[in-house]
Amino acid sequence: MIIETRHHLRVHSDLGEYGAEAVRRGLLEKGLEKIPSVRTINRIFERWGQLDHHRTQRRKAPPKGWYLPEVAEQRCKLDEFDLVEGLKIKDGPLVEVLNVVSLHGGLAGSWPQAASIKATDVVQALSRHWQSWGLPGCAQFDNDALFQGAHQRRDTISQVMRLCLSLGVTPVFVPPAEKGFQAAIEGYNGKWQAKVWARFTHESLGSLQRTSARYIKTYCQRTRQRQDSAPQRGLFPKQWQLDLQVHPADYPAARMVYIRRTNQQGMVTMLGRSFPVDRNWTGRLVRCEVLLTEARICFYQLRRRAPKEQPMLNEIHYEIPRRPFRN
Incomplete structure (x- = not known):
């Protein structure tokens, strides 16, 4: 029938x-x-063989941090950072929140401040967080000028990037308007807004900061087991001081990573410039490793379907100009 x-x-x-x-x-x-x-x-x-479509073949998701081999293999830790904006305390200031969560360990931190957060605030928060918990191998950001520096200027190395390089941490910048790369920190942003911001009535910025601190303490206690099984964090140097006038290439093994998608000409845009990658690799993801100490950029192929296959596509000479740092 x-x-x-x-x-x-x-x-x-x-x-x-x-x-x-x-x-x-x-x-x-x-x-x-x-x-x-x-x-x-x-x-x-x-x-009865009446179906017109083929059953969807679900492919296995790539490992966390698949676009960075050392992170995917859990040889180093990666901290993801992001900014939550547009919050308003009733009869109080506008609020912005700098959030961080480690990709594998779930170690988190939140710093609510009156808007607008400046690069110096980010540098201070990162240095204190890493002094308390140790250094990751990589620190990942989106392309906000707060982290990356002015977009209109060529060869810009921001305060945040210089902080990372001075401590031997690789700054990583994910591609604009791409989903998935910031999934861990975006998930944490949602938790913080639901469990801290929306759950309580905050009479002042100080009240919000205290509530957030209690949440962070409990959250980190809950994720302690994950933290213990994650890659070890590096030691923070005791006599460290940030000197913004040190040229980035003068730091040993200074390295920056940009994840980008090529255009129809097989080129990528970063550092205020366009760089050739491969004419046959158009509209595809690449990992751009800027090796400052070695004065070169290496471009690697990225495919979610084959996360372990990342052959080099191109290598070019590149030097950061030597000029005084300006805010």
């Missing part, structure tokens, strides 16, 4: 509908009893 109804609807239905829901409606209109569910009808279709 079910297969016959399907054949009838395929030929005579005014709407051209003959799927499981349409068949069930047709059986109901006939006044039959004990009509099977849509799911059962679909199973009958499959048994």
Whole structure:
């Protein structure tokens, strides 16, 4: 009866509908009893070879941090940073929150401040966080000028980037308008807004900061087991001081990473410039490793379907100009 109804609807239905829901409606209109569910009808279709589509093949998701081999293999830690904006305390200031969460360990931190957060605030928060918990191998950011520096100027190495390089941490910048790369920190942003911001009425910025601090303390205690099983963090140097006038290439093994998508000419844009990658690799992801000490950039192919296959596409000479740092 079910297969016959399907054949009838395929030929005579005014709407051209003959799927499981349409068949069930047709059986109901006939006044039959004990009509099977849509799911059962679909199973009958499959048994009789009536399905028109192929079953979706779900591919295994790539490992966390797949675009950075040392992170995917858990040889180093990666901290993700992001900014939450647009919060307003009633009869109080606008608030912005700098958040961080480690990719594998779940170690988190939040710093609510009156808007607008400046690069010096980020530098201070990062240095204190890393002094308390140790250094990651990589620090990941989006492309906000707060982290990356002025976009309109070529060869800009921001305060935040110089902080990372001075401590031997690789700054990583994810591609604009791409989903997935900041999933961990975006998930934490949502938790913080739900459990701290929206849950309580905050009379002042100080009240919000105290509530946030309690949440962070409890959150880190809960993720302690994950932190212990994650890669070890590096030691923070005791006599460290940030000198913004040190040229980035003068730091040992100074390295920056940009994840980018090539345009139709096989080029990428970063550091205020356009760089050639590969004319045959258009509209695709690449990892751009800026090796400042070695004065070169290496471009590597990235594919989610084959996360372990990352051959080099191109290598070019590149030097950061030597000029005084300006805010």
